[in-house]
Amino acid sequence: MQASPDPEHPFVYPASCFVTGTILGSTVPCLSPEQQVYFHQGYEPADHDRHDMAQLRQTFGIATHF
Known part of the structure; x- marks a missing residue:
């Protein structure tokens, strides 16, 4: 479990x-x-979120939504 807002x-x-x-x-x-x-x-992704998703696509061939 992780705390949330x-x-x-x-x-x-x-x-x-x-x-x-x-x-x-x-x-x-x-x-x-x-x-x-x-x-x-x-949520609306920031540049670092887009970078993270690009890395997941490139490294693992995983589909992302942005």
Whole structure:
């Protein structure tokens, strides 16, 4: 669970969204690409959001909405 702007409705992550990745040869815990795309919905994206989605498309071949 993660706190949200509405304390009565925290973000609840499904267990399947937790995966591992690799940064400079080290294994690290992270959120799946699909979960990252899911959290980038429902708002007008900033330039850094567009960059993040472009990276997910390029690296994982995943479809994004912007």
